[in-house]
Amino acid sequence: xxxxxxxxxxxxxxxxxxxxxxxxxxxxxxxxxxxxxxxxxxxxxxxxxxxxxxxxxxxxxxxxxxxxxxxxxxxxxxxxxxxxxxxxxxxxxxxxxxxxxxxxxxxxxxxxxxxxxxxxxxxxxxxxxxxxxxxxxxxxxxxxxxxxxxxxxxxxxxxxxxxxxxxxxxxxxxxxxxxxxxxxxxxxxxxxxxxxxxxxxxxxxxxxxxxxxxxxxxxxxxxxxxxxxxxxxxxxxxxxxxxxxxxxxxxxxxxxxxxxxxxxxxxxxxxxxxxxxxxxxxxxxxxxxxxxxxxxxxxxxxxxxxxxxxxxxxxxxxxxxxxxxxxxxxxxxxxxxxxxxxxxxxxxxxxxxxxxxxxxxxxxxxxxxxx
Numbered sequence: 001x002x003x004x005x006x007x008x009x010x011x012x013x014x015x016x017x018x019x020x021x022x023x024x025x026x027x028x029x030x031x032x033x034x035x036x037x038x039x040x041x042x043x044x045x046x047x048x049x050x051x052x053x054x055x056x057x058x059x060x061x062x063x064x065x066x067x068x069x070x071x072x073x074x075x076x077x078x079x080x081x082x083x084x085x086x087x088x089x090x091x092x093x094x095x096x097x098x099x100x101x102x103x104x105x106x107x108x109x110x111x112x113x114x115x116x117x118x119x120x121x122x123x124x125x126x127x128x129x130x131x132x133x134x135x136x137x138x139x140x141x142x143x144x145x146x147x148x149x150x151x152x153x154x155x156x157x158x159x160x161x162x163x164x165x166x167x168x169x170x171x172x173x174x175x176x177x178x179x180x181x182x183x184x185x186x187x188x189x190x191x192x193x194x195x196x197x198x199x200x201x202x203x204x205x206x207x208x209x210x211x212x213x214x215x216x217x218x219x220x221x222x223x224x225x226x227x228x229x230x231x232x233x234x235x236x237x238x239x240x241x242x243x244x245x246x247x248x249x250x251x252x253x254x255x256x257x258x259x260x261x262x263x264x265x266x267x268x269x270x271x272x273x274x275x276x277x278x279x280x281x282x283x284x285x286x287x288x289x290x291x292x293x294x295x296x297x298x299x300x301x302x303x304x305x306x307x308x309x310x311x312x313x314x315x316x317x318x319x320x321x322x323x324x325x326x327x328x329x330x331x332x333x334x335x336x337x338x339x340x341x342x343x344x345x346x347x348x349x350x351x352x353x354x355x356x357x358x359x360x361x362x363x364x365x366x367x368x369x370x371x
Contacts (some may be wrong), residue, residue, distance in 0.1 A: 022106050032223030034317040035359040036087075039352040042317065045325035046349050050342035051096070057106050058099030060342045063278075064326075071115060073343040074104060075124035076283055080346050083290060083353040085344050094310055097131050112138050112147050116168045118155040119177035121147050122184050129187035141191055141215065148184055152200065155181070160224055163207040172231075174223035177178025178208040186248045205245045209254065212243065218261030233282070236273065247295040256301065259292045263308050274330035277344025284330050286350035293354035306356065313355040316348035 050060045060069040060077050069077060074265040078100050085093035104124070112121050118354075128144035131137065155177065165180050166174040182205040189198035207254035212221040212230070221240045223234045239262040246255035266273055272288070275281030289309065296305040312331070319331035328335045 004137075032311075032314045032318075033358050034314050034352060035357045038317050039084075039087060039316040039357065041325055042320065042327065042352050043349050045320070046080075046342070046345055049324060049326055049340070049345070053099050053103070053288060056057040056099060057103035058096065059107070060100075062342060064340050066150040068107075069342055071108060071112075072117070072120040072123050072280075073283065074100070074287035075120070076287065077102070077126050077342065077346055078124070079130065079290070080286065080350055080353075082127070082134070083350050085134065087353045094131075094135060094369070098137075101128070101131070105143070110143055110146070111150060113150050113154075118151050118164060118166060118168070118312055119174070122177055122180035125151070125184040126187065129184060129191060132191055135189065142185070145188060145192070148188055148197075152181070152185075156204075159226070160228070161207060162203060162210060163211065164204060166223065172223045172225045173211070175208060175212050175220050175235075175238035175242065176222075178204050178212070179220075179238060179245050182208065182245035183241060183248065186245070201245070202249055205249055205251070208242065208245070209251070212358055213254065213258070215254065215257065217257075217265075219265070220261075234266060235284055236262055236288035237284040239266070240291040243288075243295050244291030247291070247298060252295075252299055253293050256299070256304075259295060259301075259305060262288060262292060263305065267308075269316060270308055271332060272312050272347075274333075277329045277341045282341055282344035283346045285329060286347040287353070289347070289351045289354050294350075302356075309351070309355045310358050313351045314358060318352055320348070 005328050033243045049064055052059055052061055060074060061067055062069050068074075073201070078097060081093050081097050081100065084090075085097070108115075110123070115121060125144045125148045128140040131142065132140040140185065152164070154168060156162070157165065157170070159170075160173055163173045164176050164177045166172050185197045185201035185204060189195055189201060208220075209215075211224055213219070214221070219232070219234045220238045221230050222235060222238060223231045225231070239258050243255045243262075244257050246252070263270075272285040275284060289312070293304060293309060296302060296309070315332040316327050320327040321335040321337070323337075325343050326335060326340050328340060329344040329347050
């Protein structure tokens, strides 16, 4: 298993309807197989272990021992809940999102200018916009728009040719804010019909494409420093948001190249890279999978990507531990006993929602008549 070394605090639908495209011991089941019921089970296990709600306000505990998930990790677990809704269409997930939204704004306020990390704000804007596009809830849109606007105003500059600064110290411009920033702007343009947001989305993406993307290999570099030095290491979440932004804006060849790089260059033996589950990297793979799987479905690229994604989803399911059905972020190694982190366990939930169950695929093959 390849492990990516990650520095501390690493730069940390659409005409087709959004909702439509989107291990101690092995706890049973056949190796290499998983079902829709398994996707339900792994989400239920995560919810039981980590989800808390009081007086209509929800949050995720940081670990199985308690605490509270950090700003951006919570934002991404709001997206995880929407991923589950995208598969099940159950109103229970929308109710849960509403509880989490109320818990988030009670904790962090309705505007987030006090957070120095511009990427943190963009992650939550995306979560709110995805929810708005599903529910048409005006509050989600209002909060998303207000926070995108304040973030863009402080993050965008012509330095280094354009793009968004990662933090308010303006020391680097990173893939982790520009990919999400482009997606957030695109979704705002889609919802509001204010095409100045669409123009911002394209400008942010084209800056990232010109500055951090290697069109020959598909690698998305982490960042460029104020000095002009590029930090070229690649991470699955940066690859994923580049794929997402490229796909939304119609740069499908670039999206495919970045997805193939993730599959062929960041994986070992086909498995997504492990990261420390107690840090930012713990949930990177879920973000990468979310956007690559969406691109695959929109563009009909199942022959290229589905076997790889299903291999990882099956490994995540088989790596769960028997006592509580939690899976850490280092599959195919079995999930060990002890304290687990909500963020690190979110990847397995996301991939089982995003990827077509192998049992369903086998059934389709069995019942499809010959040509």
